[in-house]
Amino acid sequence: MENTHQNQEPTVLTDEQTALVAGGLVIGNPILGGGCRTCTSGLPILFQTEAANFAK
């Protein structure tokens, strides 16, 4: 397959998008090997939930 991604100009987000993104990353991105959702002992379910959403 043709590789067209690597040399692409980076997308520039607006200030509003940046703020939204930052909020999402902060709340939604626990450190791997740490973080309530991935570190302790439970079954992380975000991917399963997302997959179920697209299976509907």
Add this chain to the structure above:
Amino acid sequence: MRKMPDLPKLGIGLVWWPELDALCSPAEGLVQVIEAEPETFWLPRTAPKQGFTSRLPGALAHLPQRKLLHGVGAPFGGPAAQTPAHRATLAADIRALRPAWISDHLSFDRFTTETDDGARDIFTGFFLPPAQNTACVARAAAHIGARRENTGLPVAFETPVSYLPPLPGELPDGAFAAAVSEAADCGILLDLHNLLCNERNGRQSVQDFCAAIPLDRVWEIHLAGGAAERGFWLDAHSGVAEPALMDILAGLVPKLPSLGAIVFEIVPEFVAATGLRAIADMLGRLNDIWSTRPASRPGQARGPRAAPRMKAADPIPPALWESLLGGAVTGRAGPVPPPELAAWMHQAEAPLALYKYLAQEGRASALVTSVPRTIRLLLHSLGEMQTRGILAQFWREAAPAYTSAEEGRAFLDFIVCAGDAMPDLCAAIAVDRAWLACG
């Protein structure tokens, strides 16, 4: 000789997520202390900047309660010391939030492996239980002492969960925790649901564990709900504490003279299904139990004790333990286990497979938040099975990353190199890269 710190009696708390914020209003009268896992609010900066930007103080600014910080990024049970970047960001959070004490896990999250280019640290993608022996006691005590020195705060460690069978010759769970607390001269964060999991999965009972530890070192208790998975009882943080756990708590609290907080943990994804009403009811019962704690005692002078002397040699060096477990969980070639461990390794196959599954689901879930457009496009276009096939290839090539952002970047690089031709994939990747660059 160190005087045991006179810690404030903070009360009932929860590990804060936005989904729980409605319960934290002082007007509700349910929550007197807010605990946060700081690293989950840290954004890794991108080159040329290094380190992290913490959003935690801003996220908690509206909450007037006292704060506690419960680390999830530099555990005490492993080989690695706290990194300078972690130390600096935690120090900034401490300056802003002024916690009464801090804590972290008595687990490990990385191991060292030999490669053609020399020794390399590999992240496990999941907290794993430490080797319970004298070498690990000494190493954990050193980590805890360093954390106390670096922060100037009292430090406690959380008692770990383990899905592994007991290793012949290891220190029993309670004796190991007791030895660490005495050697480090520190507090104990008694995670009662971890102990319940250990008991149900064939390890030491909660009662025997509590009989083995110095109860006057218990500063904090964690409670959570669990779930069954693959024949194990998981510390899933998936609901309110079950009645059996509440009974254990009620029996224990009157015996804990240094108890400063009882903190409830739930994964935010389970809050809606559990319901705020159910959580509020449980917090009310916790407040009732809190009122049964014994009167405070003045801080006693206590000194650290040496690690316990074992009659036999430690059954396994920590580095070998970590490489065996880490290799199994990450799917990387590990060392050949010594013959005397063969029977135990056979017993450990099912729990190690569980850990591998949990770690991989964690990696997949991290991508949902770090590269959402790419993941959604793959799921939408290919379905779950094929997407999981791509993820399996990625996991074989790339070890877990420390942060979700790094995991996301690595996955995007993998997709690009794999060259999956798919309409709109370029745009999804570009936007996800832009998101990640915001750090």
